[in-house]
Amino acid sequence: MSKENEIPNPEKFGLPAGNVAYIRSVAADQLEEGVETPAGVDTLYALHDGTGRRLALFDNRDFAFAVARQNDLNAMSAH
Numbered sequence: 723m724s725k726e727n728e729i730p731n732p733e734k735f736g737l738p739a740g741n742v743a744y745i746r747s748v749a750a751d752q753l754e755e756g757v758e759t760p761a762g763v764d765t766l767y768a769l770h771d772g773t774g775r776r777l778a779l780f781d782n783r784d785f786a787f788a789v790a791r792q793n794d795l796n797a798m799s800a801h
Contacts, residue, residue, distance in 0.1 A: 742772040743795035745786045748779070769797070 748768045750759040759766060760781055767786040769778045780786040790797035 741795050743777075743790045743797040744770040744772075744774075744800040745783065745790065745797050746770070746800040747783070753779075769795075770800070771795075 745767055748766050750764050750766055753759065753766070757779070759779075763781045767780045767783045768776050769780065769786050769790055770776050778786075778789065780789070787797050
């Protein structure tokens with residue numbers, strides 16, 4: 723991951739790392755080789771934990787936030 727696309731560590735902003743999550747849009751053609759995407763989907767939404775590790779990809783932003791909430795994660799949007 724390049725420095726400009728890194729998700730900032732939550733401690734940098736005074737937030738606890740435990741249950742903070744980030745959701746950000748990802749262009750399907752920017753994903754690493756081997757990641758399959760649904761036909762016709764150009765943008766996916768990546769759910770990351772507080773350390774920046776990608777947990778999941780979704781084709782629907784609202785669903786990504788719902789999954790985060792169901793897993794007791796406080797998700798915020800990262801651009």
